[in-house]
Amino acid sequence: MLIETETTPNPATLKFLPGRTVMDAGTRDFATPEEAEASPLAEQLFDLGDVTGVFFGRDFISVTAAPGVEWAFLKGDVLALLLDHFSAQIPLFKPGNAGGFSVPADETFAENPEYADIVAQIKELIDTRVRPAVANDGGDIIYRGFDQGKVFLRMQGACAGCPSSTATLKNGIEQLLKYYVPEVTEVRAV
Numbered sequence: 001m002l003i004e005t006e007t008t009p010n011p012a013t014l015k016f017l018p019g020r021t022v023m024d025a026g027t028r029d030f031a032t033p034e035e036a037e038a039s040p041l042a043e044q045l046f047d048l049g050d051v052t053g054v055f056f057g058r059d060f061i062s063v064t065a066a067p068g069v070e071w072a073f074l075k076g077d078v079l080a081l082l083l084d085h086f087s088a089q090i091p092l093f094k095p096g097n098a099g100g101f102s103v104p105a106d107e108t109f110a111e112n113p114e115y116a117d118i119v120a121q122i123k124e125l126i127d128t129r130v131r132p133a134v135a136n137d138g139g140d141i142i143y144r145g146f147d148q149g150k151v152f153l154r155m156q157g158a159c160a161g162c163p164s165s166t167a168t169l170k171n172g173i174e175q176l177l178k179y180y181v182p183e184v185t186e187v188r189a190v
Helices: 040-047 071-087 113-136 165-180
Strands: 004-007 013-017 028-030 051-056 061-065 139-147 150-157 186-189
Touching (some): 013 071, 040 071, 051 150, 061 071, 113 139, 150 165, 165 186
Parallel strands (some): 150 186
Antiparallel strands (some): 139 150
């Protein structure tokens, strides 16, 4: 089995492509070792000690190294864990019921029902134009709300904490949304 790696705009994050589907639907972001307890693979990656973030995309895994850690030293350990996991065909998530499972609350913005058409246009653009581009960089973008012309988005994976994420939001996503949806005046990260 060959696992390819790609750099991302975030120098602390590498994108690993195992050549097979990682997540059948959606994405999953692990920002702490406690969140990673839901996945044997994410848990093992955090156990390396030098990992501060793990993100599962459709066909990739993004891993973020701790500040000051050189990828030259960490990459081999990450690749070994990924190879073992996928070769053994271990499930991505631990089995069980939802009883002990909780999802951290995210900041969401109540939306005015009269904005339903605008929100639908924004979500369509994010899903068709923005999300694929962000996934190429090892991350994801989550719509959180629309209020008085402002669109609120959350960056995940390689995009969270990336030095160029502000430029991506302002020069890329904001301009795109303003062009196609004139009611949009600003895009903010939450």
